[in-house]
Amino acid sequence: MRPHPAIWMTATSLGATICILCIAALAGAAQDKPVSEANPTAEISTQPNIILLISDDQSWDGLSVRMDPQNPRSASQLVQTPNLEKLAAQGTRFSNAYAPAPVCSPTRASILTGKSPGQLHWTKAGPNVRAAQGYKLNPPTNKQRIDSQESTVAEMLNRAGYRTAHFGKWHLNSNGPGAHGYDVHDGMTGNEDAIPHKDPNPVDIFGMTERAEAFIDQSVAEKKPFFIQMSYYALHHPENANAATVDKYRQRSRRGNERALGMAALAEDLDTGVGQLIDYVDQIGLGDHTYIIYMSDNGGGGRRSALRGGKGSLWEGGIRVPFIMRGPGVAANATQGTTIVGFDLLPTFVEMAGSEEAIPQGVEGGSFLPLATGTSDHVKRPHDFLTFHFPHYQTADGPQSALIQGDMKLVENHDSGEILLFDLSSDPSESQDLSAARPEQAAQLHRLLRAHLNQIKVGWPTENPAYDPNRPASEGWNPNDRPRRENQGGGRGGRGGRGGRGGF
Numbered sequence: 001m002r003p004h005p006a007i008w009m010t011a012t013s014l015g016a017t018i019c020i021l022c023i024a025a026l027a028g029a030a031q032d033k034p035v036s037e038a039n040p041t042a043e044i045s046t047q048p049n050i051i052l053l054i055s056d057d058q059s060w061d062g063l064s065v066r067m068d069p070q071n072p073r074s075a076s077q078l079v080q081t082p083n084l085e086k087l088a089a090q091g092t093r094f095s096n097a098y099a100p101a102p103v104c105s106p107t108r109a110s111i112l113t114g115k116s117p118g119q120l121h122w123t124k125a126g127p128n129v130r131a132a133q134g135y136k137l138n139p140p141t142n143k144q145r146i147d148s149q150e151s152t153v154a155e156m157l158n159r160a161g162y163r164t165a166h167f168g169k170w171h172l173n174s175n176g177p178g179a180h181g182y183d184v185h186d187g188m189t190g191n192e193d194a195i196p197h198k199d200p201n202p203v204d205i206f207g208m209t210e211r212a213e214a215f216i217d218q219s220v221a222e223k224k225p226f227f228i229q230m231s232y233y234a235l236h237h238p239e240n241a242n243a244a245t246v247d248k249y250r251q252r253s254r255r256g257n258e259r260a261l262g263m264a265a266l267a268e269d270l271d272t273g274v275g276q277l278i279d280y281v282d283q284i285g286l287g288d289h290t291y292i293i294y295m296s297d298n299g300g301g302g303r304r305s306a307l308r309g310g311k312g313s314l315w316e317g318g319i320r321v322p323f324i325m326r327g328p329g330v331a332a333n334a335t336q337g338t339t340i341v342g343f344d345l346l347p348t349f350v351e352m353a354g355s356e357e358a359i360p361q362g363v364e365g366g367s368f369l370p371l372a373t374g375t376s377d378h379v380k381r382p383h384d385f386l387t388f389h390f391p392h393y394q395t396a397d398g399p400q401s402a403l404i405q406g407d408m409k410l411v412e413n414h415d416s417g418e419i420l421l422f423d424l425s426s427d428p429s430e431s432q433d434l435s436a437a438r439p440e441q442a443a444q445l446h447r448l449l450r451a452h453l454n455q456i457k458v459g460w461p462t463e464n465p466a467y468d469p470n471r472p473a474s475e476g477w478n479p480n481d482r483p484r485r486e487n488q489g490g491g492r493g494g495r496g497g498r499g500g501r502g503g504f
């Protein structure tokens with residue numbers, strides 16, 4: 001049973017009072033002032049704390065929380081995530097939240113800068129294909145570097161007075177988190193750094209929690225607001241899941257293979273670690289004063305997914321992700337259907353911090369804080385649509401671009417030249433292409449997509465002069481990242497490869 005929001009409010013208010021009294025007692029002793037006269041706001045920053053929790057490769061329907069309460073397929077039947085159920089009861093879930101990219105690093109670079117991966121020219125996580133590998137199109141250059149002149153969200157919060165930390169997977173090269181505004185961090189880590197962490201600390205979930213708690217303690221001691229980004233390695237390396245959790249899922253599922261059981265178990269281990277951190281925040285009385293946001297870096301997908309496609313494609317399964325937040329003024333047990341995207345986080349956090357600093361030029365996102373607190377029904381961005389650009393071969397669909405405006409989504413498959421149109425409000429699994437029935441709308445959205453991508457100067461895939469349609473493309477360039485032509489990842493949605501499940 002989910003806790004009633006009112007009960008939680010009472011509990012955290014009590015915790016907050018106790019904590020404030022503790023801090024005030026210390027301060028009061030120093031100032032020789034009765035505790036009752038101490039002003040709590042003088043002891044705890046008036047700026048709220050922000051904790052961003054990012055899971056890795058977790059599907060929109062990969063939690064036991066329904067991301068869309070009206071859609072029973074929007075939650076996993078197998079995985080149990082009781083702490084995220086609690087977070088959803090305490091806060092607002094966003095049913096239509098998108099990762100900026102269908103793969104890891106581009107999403108992370110986008111969150112950091114507020115700009116889309118297409119604009120950053122960082123659109124692929126793993127190695128790019130080359131002309132010699134025989135694909136029809138050559139992908140554009142993939143930068144894989146954050147320019148030092150980019151103003152990151154951590155730098156902006158830092159300048160607004162925050163202590164900032166990054167724990168877990170960085171995966172962005174560029175001299176590590178310390179070079180981009182994070183005061184405390186784990187270094188220039190990647191997926192491989194999770195491998196040594198096994199039961200009882202699978203993929204460092206609980207180690208990350210401990211370091212975050214220590215960072216919170218230090219921030220409280222320094223009387224500074226904090227921003228923590230928890231970039232979990234989970235669900236990578238499911239073989240590292242705690243043995244007891246795997247046993248539980250072996251009992252729950254008779255048909256799952258070891259990898260599937262490991263992933264389900266690791267999702268629950270992650271939920272446990274997330275729950276411990278949130279509980280700590282509440283126990284020390286910062287619950288009312290801290291925004292907590294949970295999302296995934298890209299979709300997962302799979303044969304039983306409610307959405308079409310998966311990681312490495314711009315179908316909903318690749319980019320639509322779980323997204324839950326709670327915090328001061330955020331409605332409890334609420335659902336928000338307005339579309340948001342990962343590059344909205346920078347302007348959102350800057351607004352949360354009350355920063356006066358101007359949003360950097362080129363930022364494509366807007367703050368969704370007014371949406372979460374019910375003071376507006378839309379996100380104020382430079383444009384009233386979102387674009388996605390993945391000009392690479394990773395799944396059977398090949399290079400794609402997409403645009404979402406309102407309920408409508410347009411997908412362009414560059415290899416085949418197909419243009420597809422979907423109404424996501426009635427067809428979230430993208431099973432019904434409306435482009436033939438609504439050619440004018442498809443043409444108009446396609447023009448909008450192309451014009452915007454040209455405006456932000458994305459790299460386009462180009463014709464491969466060495467392409468021979470009678471010779472199959474080589475798939476040996478990366479065993480973890482090759483297209484999987486055999487997959488039908490879309491469930492009801494039909495075609496849509498699932499994409500590489502390896503290191504990216």
Ligand SMILES: [Ca+2]
Pocket residue numbers: 056057103104297298504
């Ligand atoms: Ca990922």
